[in-house]
Amino acid sequence: MPDHSTVTSEERTKRSYERRPYPATDRGRLGDQGASLPPLKWMQAIGRPGRGAPQRVLIAGCGTGVEAFVMRRRLPTAEIVAVDFSPRSIAVARRLQRTENAGRPITFAVADLTEEAFAQGLGGAFDLITCHGVLSYIPRPERVLKNLAACTQRDGALYLGVNGEAHPATRLRPWLASLGLAVDELRDERRLRELLGLWDALNDDGGGELASMSATYLGGDVCGPHFNNWSVAQWRSKAHRGGWELAGTDVLPMALQLAMERANQSVLFPAGAGLVAARLDAARPAGFHRMMLRRGKAGALDVTGGATARSWGWTGLYAVRFAKSSVGKNNETAVFSCPTFHLRWSCEVTKAQANALRGLVAAGGDAPQGRHAWERDDASRRLLWLWTALGVVAVK
Numbered sequence: 003m004p005d006h007s008t009v010t011s012e013e014r015t016k017r018s019y020e021r022r023p024y025p026a027t028d029r030g031r032l033g034d035q036g037a038s039l040p041p042l043k044w045m046q047a048i049g050r051p052g053r054g055a056p057q058r059v060l061i062a063g064c065g066t067g068v069e070a071f072v073m074r075r076r077l078p079t080a081e082i083v084a085v086d087f088s089p090r091s092i093a094v095a096r097r098l099q100r101t102e103n104a105g106r107p108i109t110f111a112v113a114d115l116t117e118e119a120f121a122q123g124l125g126g127a128f129d130l131i132t133c134h135g136v137l138s139y140i141p142r143p144e145r146v147l148k149n150l151a152a153c154t155q156r157d158g159a160l161y162l163g164v165n166g167e168a169h170p171a172t173r174l175r176p177w178l179a180s181l182g183l184a185v186d187e188l189r190d191e192r193r194l195r196e197l198l199g200l201w202d203a204l205n206d207d208g209g210g211e212l213a214s215m216s217a218t219y220l221g222g223d224v225c226g227p228h229f230n231n232w233s234v235a236q237w238r239s240k241a242h243r244g245g246w247e248l249a250g251t252d253v254l255p256m257a258l259q260l261a262m263e264r265a266n267q268s269v270l271f272p273a274g275a276g277l278v279a280a281r282l283d284a285a286r287p288a289g290f291h292r293m294m295l296r297r298g299k300a301g302a303l304d305v306t307g308g309a310t311a312r313s314w315g316w317t318g319l320y321a322v323r324f325a326k327s328s329v330g331k332n333n334e335t336a337v338f339s340c341p342t343f344h345l346r347w348s349c350e351v352t353k354a355q356a357n358a359l360r361g362l363v364a365a366g367g368d369a370p371q372g373r374h375a376w377e378r379d380d381a382s383r384r385l386l387w388l389w390t391a392l393g394v395v396a397v398k
């Protein structure tokens with residue numbers, strides 16, 4: 003039996019990833035994490051609106067490198083630094099890079115995200131950080147969030163992939179323990195697979211088949227030493243303490259579109275995108291969150307009244323066209339489509355708003371002409387608020 007009394011959960015996490023580097027140690031079983039990382043276009047539009055492609059990228063907690071290789075394919079010329087506290091994972095990543103053969107080499111380094119000197123060791127000034135499947139396993143992740151803020155540009159962004167309240171492990175761990183399994187120290191035995199098969203049959207919710215998951219995934223995600231399976235509200239508050247503002251989640255546009263179909267999205271008003279995301283998640287908890295965060299207050303929109311202090315601009319996530327309105331000749335119908343999330347919806351705007359919208363699209367990421375068309379009355383501010391949460395516009 004391992005001695006859990008003297009070993010911290012951080013040390014146990016490290017040992018667990020040293021024993022089973024994630025996601026795998028050989029190319030054949032590495033898979034492609036491209037599907038689980040959100041599109042770069044969304045990361046840029048919500049996290050760094052109006053900015054060019056990132057030049058300096060940090061992969062925080064890179065495991066054996068698959069996330070870094072995906073980013074390299076998306077950004078062939080950017081400088082990419084990828085770190086992990088498991089020396090074995092970094093050794094595997096370096097070996098795999100030799101056969102990856104894709105663009106500028108990635109710098110792989112051993113580093114602990116929780117250490118106070120973390121930012122100094124890396125040189126700072128990153129304009130995009132991705133941290134996928136890492137913070138859910140670190141006690142007091144605010145320390146890491148603070149460190150990441152310290153090595154990011156002021157207009158830099160952080161993508162976080164973290165567990166939600168509805169993550170299967172929240173209920174699965176106590177269930178396995180109640181059936182006599184030692185959940186803190188996974189043994190990939192037949193009984194575990196049989197129980198997971200039963201779990202899958204009872205939880206046919208499209209969340210993935212646990213019985214067929216690798217021992218590496220089960221060791222970290224189900225039977226690991228520490229879990230933060232938290233709501234958006236909890237992650238948002240930790241991020242805030244670490245110096246970050248939640249600017250959006252990947253499910254927010256879809257959830258808001260559902261609300262718009264029933265014409266009841268305005269019950270959420272007034273609130274910025276981060277608070278709206280937290281309120282929607284509280285009503286329908288997710289198992290995993292993909293969140294974009296920005297430094298300080300950069301992502302917040304004052305929707306409560308008066309002119310907004312900051313400038314805001316078109317994100318480029320949507321295309322818009324105008325159609326004749328059935329409401330009257332002073333109105334137009336704006337039809338929005340977002341190929342990234344396969345969304346399409348329309349709304350009625352006044353002629354003045356339609357013209358301001360045309361100006362905004364033409365100006366691209368920069369502050370629009372005629373912004374007063376959106377800020378002068380409550381109805382216009384509501385529209386602007388809604389479009390911020392949907393990712394049509396972003397506050398700069």
Ligand SMILES: C[S@@+](CC[C@H](N)C(=O)[O-])C[C@H]1O[C@@H](n2cnc3c(N)ncnc32)[C@H](O)[C@@H]1O
Nearest residue numbers: 019024063064065086087088114115134135136
């Ligand atoms: C589930 S894996 C995810 C790897 C990679 N991000 C991916 O999605 O493929 C979690 C990784 O976080 C690393 N990790 C956990 N705590 C860490 C810390 N304090 N400092 C650096 N890396 C850490 C682990 O070693 C492990 O490789």
